[in-house]
Every structure is written in C-alpha cells, then in structure tokens.
Amino acid sequence: MARYIFITGGVVSSLGKGLASAALGALLQARGFSVRLRKLDPYLNVDPGTMSPFEHGEVFVTDDGAETDLDLGHYERFTGVHARNTDSVSSGRIYSTVLEKERRGDYLGKTIQVVPHVTNEIKDFLHIGDDEVDFMLCEIGGTVGDIEGLPFFEAIRQFSHDKPRGQCIFMHLTLLPYLAASGELKTKPTQHSVKELQSIGIAPDVLVCRSEHPIPDRELEKIALFCNVRKNCVVPAYDLKSIYEAPLAYHEQGLDQAVLDAFDISPAPMPKLDVWHDVYDRIHNPEGNVKIAIVGKYTQLEDAYKSIAEALTHGGMANRVKVKIEWVDAEVFDKGDAAPYLQGFHAILVPGGFGERGTEGKIKAAQYARENKVPYLGICLGMQMAVVEAARNVAGMKDAGSEEFDHEAGKKRFEPVVYHLKEWVQGNHAVTRSTGDDKGGTMRLGAYDATLVDGSKVAEVYGTTHIEERHRHRYEVDTKYREKLEECGLTFSGMSPDGKLPEIVEWKDHPWFIGVQFHPELKSKPFAPHPLFEGFVKAAVENSRLV
Numbered sequence: 337m338a339r340y341i342f343i344t345g346g347v348v349s350s351l352g353k354g355l356a357s358a359a360l361g362a363l364l365q366a367r368g369f370s371v372r373l374r375k376l377d378p379y380l381n382v383d384p385g386t387m388s389p390f391e392h393g394e395v396f397v398t399d400d401g402a403e404t405d406l407d408l409g410h411y412e413r414f415t416g417v418h419a420r421n422t423d424s425v426s427s428g429r430i431y432s433t434v435l436e437k438e439r440r441g442d443y444l445g446k447t448i449q450v451v452p453h454v455t456n457e458i459k460d461f462l463h464i465g466d467d468e469v470d471f472m473l474c475e476i477g478g479t480v481g482d483i484e485g486l487p488f489f490e491a492i493r494q495f496s497h498d499k500p501r502g503q504c505i506f507m508h509l510t511l512l513p514y515l516a517a518s519g520e521l522k523t524k525p526t527q528h529s530v531k532e533l534q535s536i537g538i539a540p541d542v543l544v545c546r547s548e549h550p551i552p553d554r555e556l557e558k559i560a561l562f563c564n565v566r567k568n569c570v571v572p573a574y575d576l577k578s579i580y581e582a583p584l585a586y587h588e589q590g591l592d593q594a595v596l597d598a599f600d601i602s603p604a605p606m607p608k609l610d611v612w613h614d615v616y617d618r619i620h621n622p623e624g625n626v627k628i629a630i631v632g633k634y635t636q637l638e639d640a641y642k643s644i645a646e647a648l649t650h651g652g653m654a655n656r657v658k659v660k661i662e663w664v665d666a667e668v669f670d671k672g673d674a675a676p677y678l679q680g681f682h683a684i685l686v687p688g689g690f691g692e693r694g695t696e697g698k699i700k701a702a703q704y705a706r707e708n709k710v711p712y713l714g715i716c717l718g719m720q721m722a723v724v725e726a727a728r729n730v731a732g733m734k735d736a737g738s739e740e741f742d743h744e745a746g747k748k749r750f751e752p753v754v755y756h757l758k759e760w761v762q763g764n765h766a767v768t769r770s771t772g773d774d775k776g777g778t779m780r781l782g783a784y785d786a787t788l789v790d791g792s793k794v795a796e797v798y799g800t801t802h803i804e805e806r807h808r809h810r811y812e813v814d815t816k817y818r819e820k821l822e823e824c825g826l827t828f829s830g831m832s833p834d835g836k837l838p839e840i841v842e843w844k845d846h847p848w849f850i851g852v853q854f855h856p857e858l859k860s861k862p863f864a865p866h867p868l869f870e871g872f873v874k875a876a877v878e879n880s881r882l883v
C-alpha cells in the first residue's frame with residue numbers, strides 16, 4: 337500500500353506547492369521509489385475545461401482525455417509519470433458525484449452531509465490505485481482557511497486517521513515575509529497558518545518555508561519550536577533562477593531526507609541525481625540564444641501557455657541554447673501588416689486557442705513565416721490557421737476559413753477548410769457528438785495515434801512513422817481540400833490511422849514549417865525534450881546564423 341504525502345499551503349497562494357510536490361516526486365524517484373502525484377482542487381467547476389485561460393492558466397490534458405489543472409503538467413515534467421483522469425479532482429466533481437448518487441437513491445434515504453458523504457467521496461478518490469506505487473503525493477489546491485477547501489482538509493485528516501500510524505504525512509508550505517525596515521524575516525504568519533491547520537486536526541510533519549532571504553538558523557529553530565515540527569523538517573525554499581533547479585535545491589535543503597525521516601524510512605537509499613545535474617548544466621551554460629515569437633491571444637497571462645513555454649525551454653536545453661520567448665498579441669496586426677511585429681525573430685510559434693478573435697493575425701503570422709522562410713510551428717489552432725492561410729493565399733480560395741468562426745458569428749461567411757467534427761474513431765470505437773452538446777467535454781480529447789508519411793520532415797523529426805499525441809479540439813482540417821492543397825505544396829504528412837483526420841501539415845519548400853493538430857508541448861520533459869520542440873529550436877538556431 338502506498339505511503340501518502342499530503343501537501344497543503346498557507347499564508348498566501350502561489351507559493352509553488354505544485355512545483356515543490358513535483359520536485360519531491362522527482363527526488364523520491366531518484367531514491368528508487370515509484371510515485372504518483374494528484375491534485376485536489378477546491379473550486380466548484382467540475383473540471384478546468386471550461387475555465388478561461390486568462391483566469392486559470394492552461395488546461396492540461398492527460399492521455400486518457402481528462403482536462404486538468406496545469407499543476408499536473410509540472411508533475412509530469414518532473415517525474416515523467418503520465419497523469420490520469422483519476423489524478424485530478426475538484427469540489428465540483430465530488431459534489432456532482434454525491435448528488436448523482438443521491439438522485440439514484442444510493443444513500444437509501446439518508447440525509448446527505450459534507451461529513452461523511454462528501455468526505456467519503458474524497459477518501460474513495462484518494463484510494464484509487466494505492467497499491468500501484470510507493471508514494472502517493474496529494475496536493476490540496478488553495479490555502480488553509482479557504483471555505484471551499486474545508487471538506488478536503490477534513491477528508492485528509494480522516495484518511496490519515498483511518499490508516500496505520502506512519503502511513504501518511506503532511507507537508508505544509510508557507511511564506512516568511514521580509515520586513516525591509518527592520519531587516520527581519522517574520523515567522524508569525526507561518527505560526528498562524530500552522531495553528532489554523534492544527535485547529536482542523538492536522539499537525540504538519542514537514543514545513544517548507546519560502547523566503548526571498550536566507551533564513552537564519554535561530555529562525556528555523558523558532559519555527560520548529562512554535563509550530564511543533566522537528567528542526568530538520570523545517571526546510572527553507574529560496575527563489576530559483578529556473579524551476580528545473582528545484583529538485584537539486586530541495587535536496588540540498590534536505591526536503592527528501594526530512595520526508596523519509598518523517599516516515600521513519602531508514603536507512604534511506606542514496607539518491608541518483610545525474611539527470612538533474614545534467615538539466616542544471618544545460619539551463620545554466622547555454623552556448624547561444626534564439627528569439628522566438630509566440631503569436632497568441634492569451635498573451636497577458638503566461639500561464640495560459642505554460643507547457644509551450646516549458647517545451648521551448650526543453651528544446652533550448654537539447655540544443656544548448658537559451659530560448660528567449662516574446663509574447664506577441666495576434667490582434668495587434670489583425671488588420672495591418674505583420675512584418676514590423678515579426679521581423680527579427682528566429683522562429684514563430686502559433687499556439688492553440690478558441691474563438692475568432694486574433695485569428696486574422698495568426699493567419700498573417702503563418703503567411704509571414706511561409707513567405708520569409710522563418711521556422712514555424714503551428715499547434716492546434718495554429719495548424720488550422722496555417723491551412724486557412726495556404727487555402728486563401730496559395731490555393732486561391734479567397735473565402736477559406738474555419739466553421740468555428742461561422743458558428744460563433746451565427747452566419748455563414750467562410751468556405752470551411754476547417755470544419756466541425758461530429759464523428760470519429762478512437763482506437764476501435766466510434767465516437768459521435770451532436771452540435772448542441774454542452775460546452776464542457778465535447779472535444780476530441782486525449783491520446784490518439786497518427787501515421788506519418790515516410791520521408792516527410794516530420795517523420796525525420798520524430799525518427800519514426802508512428803506516433804501518439806494528445807488532443808483537445810472540436811474542429812478538424814477537412815480532407816476534401818487535401819488534393820488541392822497538396823498540389824500547392826502543403827503536404828498532409830500525418831494522418832489518423834484510418835486516414836480520415838489530418839494530424840500534421842508541412843510546407844514542402846520551406847526549411848521548417850510544421851502544423852500539428854495535437855499538443856506536443858504536453859509531453860515534453862526537461863530530461864526528454866519533445867522531438868518537435870527540439871527540431872523547431874534547432875531550425876531557429878540555424879535561421880539565427882543566416883540573419
């Protein structure tokens with residue numbers, strides 16, 4: 337049975353709980369243990385699928401098609417363990433399951449209450465797959481004291497109580513604010529947040545203290561004394577230049593040792609950290625740099641394209657260069673000329689997105705990249721817009737567009753080279769959907785296979801002709817126009833195995849122009865950069881030598 341580590345946060349939000357959890361997962365793996373990471377989110381949305389990227393950052397999609405919190409992306413990037421549908425849950429999902437059960441009469445007429453019905457549902461969720469790994473790391477979203485979080489805190493308290501002693505520990509992240517006027521780090525907020533935890537019956541075993549300044553030993557002792565935590569289990573966490581330093585930094589501060597001590601695991605196996613030393617070296621010793629534009633819509637919040645930014649960094653690491661990302665708002669040149677905004681970049685990436693706003697700018701970005709032979713990577717909407725661009729400006733279909741925008745506008749304006757998909761095949765199953773389905777969960781989601789054309793650029797990049805990648809979209813490029821577009825030089829170099837759904841397009845006479853219907857960024861890791869990002873950054877490096 338797995339040992340459980342519950343990770344909570346106090347004092348303020350955005351302390352990097354997700355990163356600390358992911359780094360701890362990586363450190364436990366480095367010591368030879370198997371891990372799985374989970375996120376429990378107190379918000380009432382059933383899943384983040386319908387939440388705006390402006391508000392909640394990117395939606396991370398798992399192989400099995402769950403739309404989850406972006407923290408699951410961190411977990412995968414640090415541990416390489418592919419997340420599943422059962423690794424993410426929200427209050428919304430828990431409550432809707434409880435209410436479904438109530439309607440079905442499963443509770444035999446009982447009064448339904450937060451304790452025990454909601455908490456039991458959370459505990460059932462925590463138990464899933466508990467015989468598969470050595471450690472299950474469960475992060476509770478939000479901050480201790482949040483109203484929505486209470487059922488989760490109560491559930492993990494009960495859960496650890498139900499288990500034999502020593503099976504579960506609690507790790508709590510806090511902040512030590514620095515008062516410049518008196519030159520002091522303050523421990524009081526940490527003490528208060530631990531009190532808050534204790535008042536709901538949870539005594540933290542490990543405290544991770546975020547601080548912008550070195551924490552003197554006497555302050556660590558004070559925290560240990562006032563918070564009732566062993567001194568070696570009060571772990572400082574300082575700001576880092578790169579998130580990928582986190583495993584080494586946490587190891588140096590003794591986090592993994594503290595956790596193993598808290599479980600009484602002794603002697604602890606020595607960690608093998610070569611991978612993380614190599615990652616550190618690649619991040620800190622680049623041999624050059626390239627400038628890449630991300631032409632998107634959600635450019636005000638970088639978290640909206642979290643995995644893409646990370647995957648570009650990984651691509652840079654593979655090529656030993658630093659990738660400087662600049663966020664370019666596609667709307668700015670929706671009507672005007674793109675060139676002044678895109679000149680000087682070594683490569684252009686157009687990411688995924690929903691809705692028409694900014695798409696004319698994305699089409700122009702694709703045109704600029706094609707005409708000026710600038711490396712281009714189009715992801716999902718970025719691929720669809722590259723196809724629209726090809727249809728309009730090369731194949732002479734002046735009215736080419738996506739049905740998505742016609743649906744949005746409620747009238748027909750375009751010849752849909754990208755159309756609404758209502759039926760497709762996943763593995764051996766047919767999937768159907770009507771236009772009127774709910775907004776949530778009506779997309780082609782999760783991992784699908786694709787077959788690549790032998791001899792194509794993309795087959796060379798991947799080094800294989802069979803791939804599996806994650807999807808999240810409603811619309812597809814229509815194969816009706818394939819012949820016409822291929823005659824113009826836009827090759828459909830990757831298709832679904834049944835040959836019905838275009839997965840990849842590329843320009844024949846271009847150094848590197850690839851559009852993909854899926855999201856390769858979701859599978860990239862610092863220690864295993866995704867081939868498309870490795871290849872794209874390599875093309876950017878080559879282009880940088882020309883300009």
Ligand code: GLN
Pocket residue numbers: 687688689690691715716717718740808809810811812
């Ligand atoms: N809006 C497009 C679709 O639904 C693209 C989605 C995306 O980029 N993730 O097909």
